[in-house]
Amino acid sequence: MKFVRVVKEEELPIGKSIIVAAKSEEIALFNYKGKYYAVANKCLHKGAPLGEGRIEEGVVICPNHEWRYDLETGGCRQNPELFTKVYPVRVAKGNVWIGLEGDQKPTALGKGPNQMPANLKAKIDLVQKPINPDEQL
Numbered sequence: 001m002k003f004v005r006v007v008k009e010e011e012l013p014i015g016k017s018i019i020v021a022a023k024s025e026e027i028a029l030f031n032y033k034g035k036y037y038a039v040a041n042k043c044l045h046k047g048a049p050l051g052e053g054r055i056e057e058g059v060v061i062c063p064n065h066e067w068r069y070d071l072e073t074g075g076c077r078q079n080p081e082l083f084t085k086v087y088p089v090r091v092a093k094g095n096v097w098i099g100l101e102g103d104q105k106p107t108a109l110g111k112g113p114n115q116m117p118a119n120l121k122a123k124i125d126l127v128q129k130p131i132n133p134d135e136q137l
């Protein structure tokens with residue numbers, strides 16, 4: 001497992017999310033109530049980007065048809081046998097790091113903020129507005 005620096009803490013405030021690309025995978029990184037969670041960006045239903053979903057009570061809700069995934073376990077609320085991939089996240093020296101398996105090397109996908117490492121950039125602009133402001137606290 002190799003940890004890759006993704007973003008500075010200050011660039012991903014509470015209630016925000018970012019989508020990052022790592023080779024063949026896209027990862028949705030959330031700051032939910034001050035804790036960071038990373039899950040596969042692709043919904044298990046029809047592939048919509050979970051990083052654009054909203055969060056309610058620790059569950060990310062797909063923007064398309066509202067399938068729900070537990071941020072801690074990746075467990076799907078619609079089907080208890082389904083789990084989306086979750087990634088380990090660490091915070092060190094003001095940066096957020098995501099653990100990637102094997103020798104997978106992250107690659108750039110689109111433009112990103114200046115502070116992003118050259119080999120791992122945000123696919124979308126740093127971030128969306130919180131859809132549910134009550135969940136920011």
Ligand code: FES
Binds near residue numbers: 048064067
């Ligand atoms: S694509 Fe996510 S619920 Fe349908």
